[in-house]
Amino acid sequence: MRKIDLNNFQVARSETARDINSRIMLNLVRKHQPISRADLMRFSGLQRSTVSVITEQLISERWLREGNTGQLPRGRRPTFLHLNEDRGGFFGINVRPFTTNMALANLTGEFVVQESMPTPRSADDFLEKVSRRIRELMAEYPQMSYEGIGVSLPGRVDLSSQKFVFAPNLGWREEDLKVRLERATGLPVDLENEANACALSEFWFGHHSDGARNLIAVAVSEGIGVGMILNGQIVRGPSGLAGEFGHVALTEDGPVCACGNRGCWEVYASNSAGVRYYLESKSPRPNRQTRNGTSFEDVLEFAEQGDLKALAALDRMAEYLGAGIAMLLTGLAPDVIVVVGEVTRAWDRIEPIISEVVKKRSFTHATTRIIASGPAPQPRLRGIIALVLQKRFGAPIIA
Amino acid sequence: MRKIDLNNFQVARSETARDINSRIMLNLVRKHQPISRADLMRFSGLQRSTVSVITEQLISERWLREGNTGQLPRGRRPTFLHLNEDRGGFFGINVRPFTTNMALANLTGEFVVQESMPTPRSADDFLEKVSRRIRELMAEYPQMSYEGIGVSLPGRVDLSSQKFVFAPNLGWREEDLKVRLERATGLPVDLENEANACALSEFWFGHHSDGARNLIAVAVSEGIGVGMILNGQIVRGPSGLAGEFGHVALTEDGPVCACGNRGCWEVYASNSAGVRYYLESKSPRPNRQTRNGTSFEDVLEFAEQGDLKALAALDRMAEYLGAGIAMLLTGLAPDVIVVVGEVTRAWDRIEPIISEVVKKRSFTHATTRIIASGPAPQPRLRGIIALVLQKRFGAPIIA
DNA sequence: GCAAAAAATTCGACCCTCGAACAAATTAAT
C-alpha cells in the first residue's frame, strides 16, 4: 500500500473514473488483442454498458480500432478490437557515447522508422540535429498524432530539475535538454537513464513471467548501470541517483574507479574490465597503446574464435558479474534480473559461472530468474519508447 | 509512473472518486490539524461544496470531529476539524525472540494500551494468548470501532500465502498465522517483517524531511534486516524476501553465517558480532560459556562506563555497519537511512565512524541523510500500527 | 420459422464533483 504524497497529488474529478477505466481497457486490449467488448467486460468486471461507452470513446479517439468478427458456437459474433497501429508518434532517442539511435514507434511499440547517427559532441549540436530530424519525420508521416519523445542517456537525470547529473562518459555539460527539446519540437520530452530504459524494455515487452512486478536490469557497458523496477514502478530515488550499484565497493582497496573510490563493482565487471583482463593476460605490463586499440567486441570475437586468454578474461568478468548480481538478488529478490549488453553474446559461457557464484553467495530462498536480455536489437530504444507509452498505458496519477 | 497490474486491479466505480478524495482529506487533516474546511479546500483544490459533503460524511463515520472555532482578522470564524482520537481500534503486536509487545492505538497512532509478555514457545500458544487478550481489550473498550491487527515478525512473510518464510530466530513452524488470528478475533490481520515495520514507523511518524518518499531502515539486532520504502511503498518483492541485505556477502571467505553462506554483512555488523568482537578482545580464545552470558546490552553498558575493549568492539561494528550502509546509499540513494536497534544508544560514538566509511566508500552525489531511529520507544510497534493505519490513510487500490 | 444464446446498445437510477447562489458570522466604517 502506498502512502499518499501530499506534496504531489491529484484529487479525483468527475472524469477520473473514466480515465482510470479507459486505461484499464487499453491495457486489457494490449494484452489480449484481438478481444471483444464482451470479453473486456469479463476481464474488467465492468458493466457491458460501461465497456461499450468506453470503447466507443477510445475508438473515436483512435486509440482502438474494430477488426474482424470472431466465431462462436452460437449467438451473435463478437467484433474484435485492436490497438490502432496507425496511431503512434512515439519518438525514442538512445544516446550512447559514440552513436545515437532514433526511432519512431506506434501505439504497439513497433518501430516505423529507425536510424542512427554519430553522437554530436555537444548538447547544442545534438539538440539542433535531433529536433530537425524529428520535425522532418513529423512532416513525412502527417497522419500520426505525435505523443512525445523519450531520451535514454548514459547518466543520471535529476527528476525535479530534469537536468543531467553525473554523466561522465558523455562530454556534455549539465543541460536542460528537456525544456529545450520541447521548445524545438513542440512535443513533451522525458529523459531517462539508460539502465532504467533497459529495465522498462524488458518490463513492457519481455515475455518472461507475465505478472512480474519486480525486475532489475544490469546494463553492462563501459560501466555498469542498474535499473530497478519495484512494485511495478521505476525506482529513481529523490535525486535520480538510485541504481548506482555499479559503484558499490566489492573490496575496500581495489583499483581506483572513475568515480574516485576504490574497488567498485564496475571496475571488476564492466566491458572495460573485460578488456583489461584480456590485455593483462597477454603481456605482464599492459601497453597503453594496445589497450586503446582493443575493444570489448574484439575480446568477444577472440573468445568466439577460441582464444583461451579472451575466454579467461570473460570468465573472470563473469565471476565478478555474479558477485554483484548475488548482491542484487539477496537484497532485492526481484522476479527477474536481466543482463543487458554486449557480454550477453557469450551468455552460454558466462551464465553457468554467474549462476555458480550467485548460488554460493546468496541464500536462495528467492526464486529470482537471471536471464540475458531478449533478442530485441535495441533494448534501450525499446525501453525509452515504453517510457513514453507509459503515459497512456500507465496507472493514472491520483492521490 | 506505475504499470497497471492486470493480475490484480480494481476498476473505478461511481464511489471511487469519493474514496480517493476522502482519503486525501483524512491525510490533509492528519498533517495540518486543526484545519478548517476552507483550508482543506485550498490545500486540496476541491470545491468548497465537495469538501463540505466529504467532511460531513467523515464526521458522521466518526473519522473526523469538529473542534474549536478559529480566529480571523475578519469574516466568519472557521470551525476546526481534527482526527477523532476516540476512534481507534488498531492493534499492533511486535513479536521478538524473547518478548512480545502489544498495543492498542487510536486513529492518530497514539497508544491507548501497551503491554508485553514473554514470547510463547509455539505459534499455537501465541495465537491462544494473544487472541484472548485482544478479545478482553475489545470488551474493555467497547466504544472503539476495531479496524485491524498488525503483527511484526522477526522473519519474512510470503505475501501470496501470508505464511512465514525464513524465520530462523523464532522457533515457529511455517504457519498460517493470518487466517487463524482473523478467525479467533474477527478482525483483519496483516503480518509484516520487523525491518519493514521499522521503516513504516519512521515513514509515517518520523519528523525528518517531510516529503521523503524513499526511506530505508537498517534494523540491527541479532541479525541485520533492511526495510525499504521506495516510491512511498514498502518493497517486499514477489516472495516477501526483499530486504535481506543482511545476507549480502561483504567478503568471499568470511565467517560462516546462520544462512549457510560466508561473510554476510550481519556476521560483521549485528549485535551478535559486537558481542563477539568484545569477547575476542578479552581472551584470545573466546569462551563459549562467557559468550552466552554476555549480551549486547552488556557491551553497550561497559562502553558507557568507559571500557576500552567494549568501545573498540563498538567501533569495529560501526565500521562494518558503515560498509553496508554505503552499499545501500550508493545503490538506492534514498532520502533517509534510519538505523534502528540497541546500538543507537551509542550513536554519538558510532555515527562519525559510519559517516567516514560511507564517505570513503560511496560516491556522494546523493544527499541521503543517515540518522538514528527517533526517541519513540517501540519503533516496531509504532510501525506495525502504521501498517494497519495505512488501510485508511494509504492511497486507494485502483488500476 | 422459431427458440435459444450471445453480443452490443439504450435508458433511467444513482453517485460524484462543479460552480454559482445563498446563508451565516464577524469586523470595520459610518
Added chain:
DNA sequence: ATTAATTTGTTCGAGGGTCGAATTTTTTGC
C-alpha cells in the same frame, strides 16, 4: 446602531460517470 465588506460554510441544479435491467441485433440449432 447600521451598513458594507469579508470570510466560512451550505444548498442545489448541471453535467459526467457507472450500474443494471430491458431491448435490439445477430447467429445457430431444431
